[in-house]
Amino acid sequence: MTLSVSRRDFLRLGGGITAGTALAGLAGTGADLGPVTVRAQESRIKDVKPFRSVCPYCAVGCGLLVYTEKGADGKNKIIDIEGDYESPINRGTLCPKGAATFQLHVNPNRVTKVLHRKPGATEWEVMGLEDAMNRVVQLTKETRDRTFVEKNEAGIPVNNSLSIFSLGGATMDNEWNHIQQKLMRGLGVVAIENQARI
């Protein structure tokens, strides 16, 4: 899937939910310079109760507020992500990355299909989620069983396989880290690493 973002796409990118948020609906007068009534463009977060979240970027752990509205499909659609005033860590402020968290979610470049590459192939092919999972399970079991070492030469039980390597974890939830290292160690995979060492 080549990156199909043409220049026009970028322009639309930001305008994802423009719907005139940028002050489209205001009236005014031409005659004098004084202040005038303006039908203030309704702020899209007016009376919306935000979800409490945490910034996914660095380890400072800034608090985020995620505002949503019901989309056409009845499901929640993210319309704004900004800092959480009450967090004692950031008091509503953010850095450029944290402030861009919305575009981490609403972004046409996101992959939304499972991709599979056959050995020797030059392109991806789209694969069903179930088929891909079962294929990975099959490969994992086959490799683990074939390369499993129960005892080392000194006869001490080692129960490990060094032919499978699990990389990653510093950007994933604590809960995932727990079940990933638990599953790997359950299988005997001891080569587990993440960005703490890079």
Place this chain on the structure above:
Amino acid sequence: MAECHPVAFRWIMQAKLKGAKLIHVDPRFTRTSALANTYAPIRAGTDIAFLGGIINYVINSKRWNEEPFFKEYVVNYTNAATIIEESFKDTEDDEAAGRFSGLAQYTGDPLNGFVGQYDNKTWQYKGTQATDQGRTGSTGQSGEQGVQSGNEDTNLPEVPKGPPYDELVKSLLKPPAQLDTTLKDPNCVFQLVKTHFSRYTPEMVQEITGCPKEKFIEVAETLLQNSGPDKTSSFAYALGWTQHTYGPQMISCCALLQLLLGNMGRPGGGILALRGHATIQGSTDIPTLYHSIHGYMPHPSAAKGKKHDSLNDYLTAETLAKSYWSNMPKFMVSYLKSMYGEAATKENDFGYDWHPKITGDHSHMPMFLQMMDGKVEGMFCMGQNPAVGGQNARLQRKALSKLKWLVVKDNFEIETAVFWKKGSPEVEAGELRPEDIQTEVFFFPSNQVAEMDGSYTNTQRLAQWHNKAAEAPGDCRSDMWFTYQLGKRLKALYANSTAPRDEGIKNLVWDYEIDDETAKLRDAELQITGADDAAKHEEEPEGEPDIRKIVREINGYQSADKTKHLANFAELKDDGSTTCASWIYSGIYPAPGKLIMNNRDADPALSDAGKPTLGWGFAWPANRRILYNRASARPDGTPWSEQKKLVYFDPNLTVDPVTKLPYTDLKTGEPIKGAWVGDDVPDFVKNKKPDYQPPEGATGLDAHPGTAPFIMKFDGKGWLFAPTGLVDGPLPTHYEPVETPIKQNRLYPQQLHSPVYKRWERDDNQYAAPGDPQYPHVMTTYRLTEHHLSGVMSRWLPWLAELQPELFVEIGEELANDLGIGNTDMVRVSTPRGSIEAKALVTRRIRPLTIKDGDTDKTVHHVGMPWHWGWQGLARGSVVNDLSSLVGDPNVAIHEAKAFVCNVEKA
């Protein structure tokens, strides 16, 4: 800090507005330097010389020797007074040989890359032995380095077998250390430190680091004046210290200095590591790291020199008789119960033999070398991008092509997922042909943070819950979904296997199904928090695990009844009656409905006043915010000063201010008077009096006096001198980076590099010789505010990509003029590993430094490159890590991408 942790820098600016002095020491003048009161330039890789210089300056200063606070803090709270074995030899001995005693040839597995190996027998406290586990899980200990400590006690009593393991713990008691509180004894730690750094004079610092002497003195003097009873100074560092072949030594050198200045355990003091990923702290606590299991317990190891054959052997080798680590058996048994549940019984050592063991250094670099040699078949790459972030990235990308199968899970089509495809440097250069690469590659799209529940632990050990706000698009699934489904389907295949090697996976507890118990957990939360987002029962995507059951397993519960969560790690037992995966996280979920990580009710004004906000999230252990905060009070329990008061002893307190319950002695039941209180959760036994002296034969924290703040060290003291824990020396020593522009170490002429580091010399990972004229400039890699690490979460976002669109090389104006390079000219940067092109950003923010190579002056130029770019995404560029090398520090195998050498020429 302003570059990569701008919001943390908010508080630095608030302090500066209130008159605090901000010092920034960095090879480059960065956005942090722009706001600093003092900017000190430094040659990359010479921080130990700089810090050692400050230690030397402080020890010999008038203020340090006359102000009573410093001596009182150092004698009581650090091991300065401890006498070390006479046979110990410092780097200053034998005409400054630059080596400690105990250095020997390394005879282990060459894959581990050790160039030498210390035996720390001679580093021990005189007449006693600290068992080899200094509680820092390091490759040295749990890996392949046989580290025996203390004199060989041949007549060890037969170690009784638990549970209960109290007898085992008692059997590990060692005689106490010998002290000279006058700090005069030539073999006491203080004198050893004094002589070790005696030649780190301001002149020497200038000759090594290139930082002008006056600037260095200004930094040292500012630190000294701003430390004391009523003032504290703190350090913040990031990978600028970590990524060296002596990284851990650099950080412990700062710890040594902060202990001397009495800044540890006190508000506004200490050392803050500015870590780079949302939950990198969480992923080292709940470790997806090979060398340790939950709660920093070392991973069972079958390496030479390690005796972990049985559970008893493991506990004997790793438990400390004194300090809180005496509870290791409770932590380990509870952990094994969380792994194997009902199947883990007293009889089968709670399933210890099913648990795998490590057999050497399985860290990132050696694994990729194994992969390059075809010994690794399958790989899971979850939310990481080694094709850009890995050192010697060309080797790592070629290694990926040797895999049989690779599973990548991320949000965007990252470089690691398409190393085989047209566009990757190797395919473009014809070094790899897609048709020849036999790797089967899967790409599973991921949810983003607002599309799933979960928690991150930030760099202050604070775990915070993020609540799901919306569904993820298409086939995106949470990372929990992937691993849970993988485990569930694998266990189904192993369900009726009879092979003994499958016992482990068969008995592995994997009961995270969403069922009515899930609804109960969520309803309990609704009653307490009333937050509707927490109790949202929208159906999760099919196959999603119940994340609250996972948190319960981490927090721990009574093995007999899952609804009885553990309140904290004090409830852990070593007989299997308690199940708890991570003892340090125990307390995050003390009862159904009380998800402390989701607490958001702290008063923000507290943080403005610089006070801990205990009501926000959960900081392990036990929601403590400043570790070892007993040190924020005098030995007699009173605060050092009103301004720096944090935790102190209130002698006539009878009722606990938090729980409102009267203090009672657990054993005898009588009421107790006097307890530790303050703004933070005290990091001390609640009712232990400051003048308490431990009785003979006491174990655990009972063995520590009332003046021992460092409850995790076996002697309860902050270590200026580390008899064990680090494998490359008890005291930080300046060595040159492996690739250095000079031929001779100014301080230790015969010892250019660290005598113990990990070196993998091979044709695809060559190193530049010291002072190699082909690679004359000092190269350093770093990050920018606008991008995130390997760029996966920023180069695909137009709003961020447009802020820093292209890779650039930061070159000083002087070097640019010499080479005839103009601003934004295309230049070629090359190292023995490879070369890349990028535009030059010529700036005066980088200045030439004059240092000494032997006795001759030498001008050194720094060349800097941010390493975010890759050939995918919107903002594209060469992979800077094609230039760095695979070389590692011996303790944790961290690479040295902060200081190596390169050549620059017009492209």
Place this chain on the structure above:
Amino acid sequence: MTPSEFFTVAPHWTWWIVFYFFVGGIAGGAFLIAALLDLVGGPEDRQVSRMGYLIAFPAISLGLIFLVLDLNQPLRFWHMMLENHTFMPSFKWYSPISFGSWIIAGFQAFAGIAFLAALVGPGDKPRSGPLRPFHKIVYGMGFLSKLFLILGSIFALGTAGYTGILLTVTNRPVWANTNLMGWLFLFSGVSTAVATLILLGIRRKAIGEDLLHRLARFDDWLLIGELLLIVAFLASIWEILSSGVLPATWYTGWGLVFAFVVIAGVLAPLILTIRSRSLTRSSATLAAVLVLLGGFALRLVAVMSSETIHQLERVAGG
């Protein structure tokens, strides 16, 4: 201190605007000359004045089309005169584009009527038909027609001159540094109109010797005026020219065009027509063409010299 105008941003007024200024000037000038000929000229001037009316309306309409096309929202051109929420007329006396829009609208009305009248031609009275009332207004009502022509001329002058005012009521370098742009555009505009009528007149043999002389003499006065105005204009923007901020290419580029305007657009036609005694039709034609070219070049350099000055990021110092 660096002139503040260098810290502003160009409004992307380029070719459409240059063309509008050019045809706007001709439209205004043509109507004015036609009206003057009818008011003070002789009967034999009717042919040329009719041509003036026939030029004015199409020219200003064409100009308006250029203006609408130049808008980023062409369909909202009516916002210039009606407030789009209340549909009330909107007139801001201090905004040149606002009062300019009303001037052009007014002028278009006058030019339109004159155009319809001119369709019939001055001489014979149309017996009936839709054009009769217009003809009556322009030609038939004695004092009222004179009033119509005078008012029309005022709007014509407005149309030819307000564009200059518009450029000065900005903060752009060159434009905002002078107050003479209006006067200069006025003289240059009418001069191009004279040239146009001379050319058409000669081609259609509708122009007698005497009228040719009178037109040529009028044009000479305009050209002399333009010359003086150009000198005063350069003096008024000396602060920008001597600021040292502009690149050399700016001077060589626009300087060259400006030299062409002065030499070919003003001096040459002046020399050709000043000795009216030896005025031949060919020299009058040549002069007229040069005036037209010069007029266009003047507007080109007036607009583009400022448009091509990019915002100054900062001034080294400190």
Place this chain on the structure above:
Amino acid sequence: MATMTQTPARREPHGFFTDTTVCIGCKACEVACKQWNQLASETGGQQPLSGDSYDNTQRLDGMNWRHVKFIEQFSADPQRTQQSRWLMMSDVCKHCVRAGCIEVCPTGAIIRTEFDTVVIQADTCNGCRACISACPFGVIDINENAKVAQKCTLCYDRTTIGEQPACSKACPTASIQYGPLNGPNGLKAKAQERVQQLKEQGVDQAQLYGADDKIVGGLNSFYLLVDRPQVYGLPENPQLPSRNLGPSSALTTVGAAVMGLLGLVSLRKKRMDHFAGQPADRER
């Protein structure tokens, strides 16, 4: 021309005080502004490196309503002893008390809000671009998406519901502060205090830009600078476009009058020739 919409009760003038001495150039304001206003990125990161220090946005326009500037001031000697400073500043619309853009806007699209800030109404603007030429600070330009002139609205839709503007809320070091301008604890009072504090610390060039009424009547978004305004790319004596209205119109009217006379004189048919019936001196 009276209008139908009635004028809201005028509230305390609000605006920004930007203390550039605590700005760390992190550009959170640029991104937070784009996120709230859903402004697209013109180039999506595929434009060349600017080479101007860490500033790749280069200027304010219809798509970039915030722009962080980087000014490197280092002496040429290797130790950078004489000067070693890296100024950073987040530039934005100044919301002038007397706004040049409002003066020239023919359609009434640009209005003065009850907070005394200046807002361009996207549905009224027809893209005549006069405001772009009139703004003394070069802040406005055409938004390629909306095809109208656009600039910072001081988050008019947020402030009316009591929220802070997106950029001042996001700014980690509170370099951008939002609030009422006047009054004892207004932004101007705070700014004066800060200048005093800096002067005591020896930063004698600390100055406020736009806090008084000398610059176009005062700026509702004013700055604390530590060098001459033009070093930051700010004009030192910005003018209002209307300064030329009077003289320019007068001179043009005089020109018109002269034109009229010249016309009459030149084009007048000689009376005598007319009556005498001889043709004018055609032969000569």
